[in-house]
Every structure is written in structure tokens, then in C-alpha cells.
Amino acid sequence: MLEKINQRVTKLEIPGTRQFSNRVSALRDGINFTIGEPDIPTPHSVKKAAIKAIENNQTGYSHNAGLFELRESVSNFFKDTYDVKYNPEDQIVVTTGASEGLRSVFETILNEGDEVIIPAPCYSAYEPLVDLLGASVTYMDTSDTDFVPDPEMLRSMITDKTKAVLLNFPSNPTGKVLSETEMAPLVEELASHEIFIISDEIYSEITYDAKHISFSQYPELHDKLFLIHGLSKSHSMTGWRLGYVLGPSELMPHVLKVHLYDTICASLPSQYAAIDALDNSRHSAAEMAATYRDRRDLIVERLTQIGLKTKTPQGAFYVFPSIEKFNMSSFEFADRLLEEEHVAVVPGSGFTEFGEGFIRISYATSIENINEGLKRIERFVEKLS
Ligand code: PLP
Numbered sequence: 225m226l227e228k229i230n231q232r233v234t235k236l237e238i239p240g241t242r243q244f245s246n247r248v249s250a251l252r253d254g255i256n257f258t259i260g261e262p263d264i265p266t267p268h269s270v271k272k273a274a275i276k277a278i279e280n281n282q283t284g285y286s287h288n289a290g291l292f293e294l295r296e297s298v299s300n301f302f303k304d305t306y307d308v309k310y311n312p313e314d315q316i317v318v319t320t321g322a323s324e325g326l327r328s329v330f331e332t333i334l335n336e337g338d339e340v341i342i343p344a345p346c347y348s349a350y351e352p353l354v355d356l357l358g359a360s361v362t363y364m365d366t367s368d369t370d371f372v373p374d375p376e377m378l379r380s381m382i383t384d385k386t387k388a389v390l391l392n393f394p395s396n397p398t399g400k401v402l403s404e405t406e407m408a409p410l411v412e413e414l415a416s417h418e419i420f421i422i423s424d425e426i427y428s429e430i431t432y433d434a435k436h437i438s439f440s441q442y443p444e445l446h447d448k449l450f451l452i453h454g455l456s457k458s459h460s461m462t463g464w465r466l467g468y469v470l471g472p473s474e475l476m477p478h479v480l481k482v483h484l485y486d487t488i489c490a491s492l493p494s495q496y497a498a499i500d501a502l503d504n505s506r507h508s509a510a511e512m513a514a515t516y517r518d519r520r521d522l523i524v525e526r527l528t529q530i531g532l533k534t535k536t537p538q539g540a541f542y543v544f545p546s547i548e549k550f551n552m553s554s555f556e557f558a559d560r561l562l563e564e565e566h567v568a569v570v571p572g573s574g575f576t577e578f579g580e581g582f583i584r585i586s587y588a589t590s591i592e593n594i595n596e597g598l599k600r601i602e603r604f605v606e607k608l609s
Pocket of ligand 1: 260455
């Protein structure tokens, strides 16, 4: 029967990140720098809100778009944070994590043969989601432009097949956060085309040197912008599966249809927890970001001492140093580091061909692990040099 299943599914591969994290988890003394989720517990009051919901038997379906009260909380968050108005009635859909938000938007806008442009290196789950719909991804190289998408390059890549541009800042895997001067020409270019913009801002609350600027802050983009957001990273809620999509009122009813056929609604106890996260526990995200900032400072200082050149990440919890000088592929570097020093990192090639020559280190792990892991990386680099 195998040959009868969807050929697009048979072609899918398990992401490279998994291989390294599975291998390191089998080692007693392994240090795992591959993890893409916070190591800090979900805030106490958020957990209590979910427990209360369960005890009150609030365990059924909700409105397909999510509890109205939660959509109001999301709307208030955008008003307070970015001074942007999203109407809870028809511009917000609560989803099963940012992942389902992405899938719902792709299913809403993509026809077979369409193309989506994505600056790369980038998160590895975008392309499979696009491929499954018979559309395709065209990657835009940002490895020579400090991980900033070049508006002229973007213009040259747009064809009549281009349906959308997907952006992810703060970026996984680079930690890049766009400044106002970097955003302005990009927004101008994006505004001049009849294409959708999907902005995955799941790491928006984890920035270190400057506040995140949201694409939603540019009114000229509003009629074509879908914002992908959620609480997985800001409130350590990856397993709660709680995200949301915001977009134009004309288009969101279509996203809602896809979402309701895909999942009916997001988990109800998670939705009650999310109300607490957005109304009462916004400070928790800032506290977590302060913890990551200390780790970021330590890791950048140590990598520099070791001689691994890196841009200082300004957001998310990843650093993306260059390993180009070692004359080996990023896969070989990661493979040998794991074999010889029991330290797992993700090869840059796991984030498209434009990530080759880099490795991704996640610092969503303790200071002790960071110190021990970097000691071993230093020893490994000395052996190579
Ligand atoms: N977008 C990016 C850039 C991510 O890195 C991740 C998870 O690592 C997701 C989306 C998925 O988020 P969620 O767990 O809310 O589905």
C-alpha cells in the first residue's frame, strides 16, 4: 500500500536537528545545544489558569476562532505593544501553535505552482509545509548581507508566480533582529507588489538590545499581511500548542475556515492559560529575555575567545557562528564535535544551503551546560587548528 500514499509525503525528510538531538540524548555526558525551546518553566500563574479551567470543566470546544476574551487579550497586546488595532471579531484566529497558523495561512493562499520567497538561512519547517500543497519555495540568500534581506535582490526574484514573501524576525537560526533603518526599504519594496506577506514573529518578545519592530506597524502592508504569533517561546509554552494568526478582515474568514476543518479549535485549557499570559504575565517574557541576554553575552564572549567568528545575536536564543575556516562542511563539523566531544549543535545546512559554513548553537540551556559545552568546543577547535 505504501506506493498509494501521497507522493509529497513520502518525499518529506525528518529535519537534521532531530538527528543530532536524538544522538546526543543517548549519551550520558552529552551537552545538547540543538534545543529550539525554552528551558525555563511556564510561569506559575499561567499554569494555575489552566488548572482552574480544567477544574471548572472548561474542557470542551470553544468558538472556532478561539475564546472571544482571548482574542481581546491578543488585540490589547498588539495595541499596547505596537499601537496597532486588530479587531477581535474578525481579524484574529487562535491556532494550535504558530505551526498550525502557518499551515492555515499557506492553505488559504497557495495554489499548486505558486512560489513563496523566503530569506535564508531560515527555519526548516516552512518548505515542507509549502511543498505539501504543491507550491514551492525560492530562497533568498542573506548570508552575505548580515542576514538582512536585500530589497533589490527581493525585487529581482519576484515573478508572476510569486504569491508571498515569508519573513521571520527575530530569526531562527541567526538571532537577527531588523532595525528600523533595515526595515524601511524592505517595507517600501514589499508594499509595491501585489503579493502576501507572512511575518512569523514568534520570537518577538525575546530581544536584547532593541525592541522588536513588527511588520504590523506599517499601515501600507495591512491589506496583505498575515502575522504569525503565539506563546511558545515568550512564555515557555511549546507543549501547550497555542498560537494566533492576525490579518486583514477581508481574508481572515478564509483562514478561519481552513483552521476549523484542520483542528476545530485550539485546546481550551491552553486558551485560558493564554489569557493569563497576555493579561497578567507579560512581565515573565521580559524576565526570561533577561536570563537569555546573560547567556548570550557569555556565549558570544567565549566564542570570540575560541576564535569562532560570530555576529552578536539580538534576539531569539540562538547564535550562528561561522565555521568556514575549517574547510569542512557544517555537517561534518557537527558530526565530529558530537563524536569526539559529545556536544550536539545543528549544522547550518539544516537551515537551507545558505546556512552552509555555519553552525547553530541554542542557548536555551543552563549556564553550567554552556560553560562545559564551550570548554569542549574550544578543545575541539584547538585540535582542528
Ligand atoms: N516559527 C519558528 C521560526 C520557530 O522556530 C518555531 C519553533 O521552533 C515555530 C515557528 C513553531 O512554533 P510553535 O511551537 O508555536 O508551533
